[in-house]
Amino acid sequence: MIPDLSHDRIDRLRDAFRAAGYDADGVVELLGPEAHVALGRGEPVPALRATTDAGPLGTLVRLFLLGQAEPQAAVEAALAPLPLTDAQAAGIVVADGDRLRAGLDVRPHGVGDDSWWVVSDLDSDLRGGRPVEPDHVLGVGxxxxxxxxxxxxxxxxxxxxxxxxxxxxxxxxxxxxxxxxxxxxxxxxxxxxxxxxxxxxxxxxxxxxxxxxxxxxxxxxxxxxxxxxxxxxxxxxxxxxxxxxxxxxxxxxxxxxxxxxxxxxxxxxxxxxxxxxxxxxxxxxxxxxxxxxxxxxxxxxxxxxxxxxxxxxxxxxxxxxxxxxxxxxxxxxxxxxxxxxxxxxxxxxxxxxxxxxxxxxxxxxxxxxxxxxxxxxxxxxxxxxxRVDWLRANASAEGLLAARLVTADSTVLEQVSEPGDEGWSPLVHRLHRTDGPGWQHEVDELGVRLLAGCRGALPLGELLELLAMGFGEDAEELTRAAVPVVRELVRHGMLVPAEWAGGAQ
CATH class of the missing domain: 3.40.50.150 (Vaccinia Virus protein VP39)
Incomplete structure (x- = not known):
């Protein structure tokens, strides 16, 4: 059955919510932080206590968020100017003996500075544990x-x-x-x-x-x-x-x-x-x-x-x-x-x-x-x-080696060492990105030195040549091994083009 949620009924419902302060901020303020967090855990009793004798807002919270059956007079006052007969005809509330309970799930949904109301079907918990209907419309899950x-x-x-x-x-x-x-x-x-x-x-x-x-x-x-x-x-x-x-x-x-x-x-x-x-x-x-x-x-x-x-x-x-x-x-x-x-x-x-x-x-x-x-x-x-666009534009090894790269501020180095006769011996060098998905990459000693040198002053190719000279490595072999590693670090935002440094990656 399709509920008769006419524009006039919805407009009056909005007026009722605004008059009562039934929005994301209003609910949090009424419940308080502890009861609000408890409700998120599925523990309703602190919220029930906080909404006792709390006027129209308390009635709306108990009705739509806590699944309680409320006195008709209290529901009528909370939903005004939407007539109770219209609310029942629309399926927004339904009779439960001489009381009323929610027939639809209508709840505030807020993220950051944005706050809305979402209309959906009652989940199984608010249906007394009964399975939902085949055409059930899921809420904010x-x-x-x-x-x-x-x-x-x-x-x-x-x-x-x-x-x-x-x-x-x-x-x-x-x-x-x-x-x-x-x-x-x-x-x-x-x-x-x-x-x-x-x-x-x-x-x-x-x-x-x-x-x-x-x-x-x-x-x-x-x-x-x-x-x-x-x-x-x-x-x-x-x-x-x-x-x-x-x-x-x-x-x-x-x-x-x-x-x-x-x-x-x-x-x-x-x-x-x-x-x-x-x-x-x-x-x-x-x-x-x-x-x-x-x-x-x-x-x-x-x-x-x-x-x-x-x-x-x-x-x-x-x-x-x-x-x-x-x-x-x-x-x-x-x-x-x-x-x-x-x-x-x-x-x-x-x-x-x-x-x-x-x-x-x-x-x-x-x-x-x-x-x-x-x-x-x-x-x-x-x-x-x-970053995919940048790597595509610098698809050739020559293009990548000519780029000036910077180690992102969110990239940190973790070193794991083991004790030995001459002190601690490094076992693992692991790069961590401290934001986003928190990617990790293990690199060798030369990789650590390379990222330390990526400050945007020299092209990648020149940095690799300097590393090869300083550690007695073959420059061509070092470059061949470094290019795929550098590409992966760029893809994951651990190395960024110098022109991006200081702003968004």
Missing amino acids: HASLSLVRATSRRPVGSVLDLGTGCGVQALHASTHAQRITATDVSKRALALAEATFRLNEIDVELTEGEWFDPVRGRRFDMVVCNPPFVVGPPRTDFTYRDSGLAGDDASALVVRQLPAFLNEGGTGQLLASWVHREGEDWEDRVSRWLPPGAGVDAWFVQRDVADPALYVGTWLRDAGYDLRSPQGVQKAGEWLDWFEDNGVVGIGFGFVTLRRTDAARGEVVCEDLRHAFDDPLGPESDQWLR
Whole structure:
């Protein structure tokens, strides 16, 4: 059933939220830091205590964030000027005996200075532990937030949010895009996304259809996509996660088709999953997804690999299944059987950045970044593409050797030594980048000396000649060994062109 979220009802709901102060800052101020953090951990009692006798704002927090049934008079006062009959007709609230509880999840979502409201369906916890419906519209979850952090925020003319769901990615796109188009195959998702955009007074073109069908023949400066990437048998239990395609075919489809919908120099950023099979390299697998013959730069970042049992259990619990129930046992068994029949030993998850380029040959890099780091990947993806451009412009060894390079300020050196008869003997020289994804590279003693000398004063070729003379090495052999290492350090932002030093990498 599609909720009747008319423009008038949404406009009145916005007025109610503003009057009550029901926004990201207002909620934090009401709850206080300790109760707010506890609520993030799934512990509601401190928030329940903080919202007692807290007026309309307290009622809205208890109703929408804590899943409480509230007195009708309190809900009516909190939602004014939206009439209670309209709120019930729209499914925003539903009867629970002589009280009312939330029928939709309507919550503040804030990042930095930006704050919005997001309209979605109630998750399993707020549904009393019952499984969600097949057309469930997911709210602001870990996956959507991870894509938010991994997406570039460079100013662009047009953005396509493919499979918008409740509209989270489009909300964030509104901070840097002039025009936004959002698609979804689900009528319910489009209705809730439209309510989200209306509530926040953001103009978004909404279109219905599968995958890229609604925008055939169009191109955009940026495409963002949080697709139904769950890996498994070809079924559609839940539209928000299941594509109806087998295995990782949904992720492959988006990667293969997306570049055709980009303007020259445009970028696409998406979440994706891929299977790991015994004897198959995941890097080869995802690289084959790229469209043949197209000029595409691609950066595949693997953030996690789950074993099949953990993967199945996680997604079934996410949908609200009791894994001990007959239905849960049946679903898990069918899913694990499919993995076993198809030789799946693990499921990789990560981010993909694509760029349409006029270069004869695109740069395709797959990296395993399963270590912990805090910095978002969005800014790093911009700089990664910038460094790809620089390396492409200096593709020849002569071009690289003529460049003046600087060791980035964020690059530090760790040395591991062992005790010996004559003191400490160095075992390992390891470079760390202290920002971004926190890359690490081991280098030898000559590599340490080279980076110490990269201060932008001399071309790389002259530095290598000086090193060869000082350590009695053959200059040609040293140069031949150093060039690929230097390229990798530039790619990872540990060495930067001198003209970039002092600014963004």
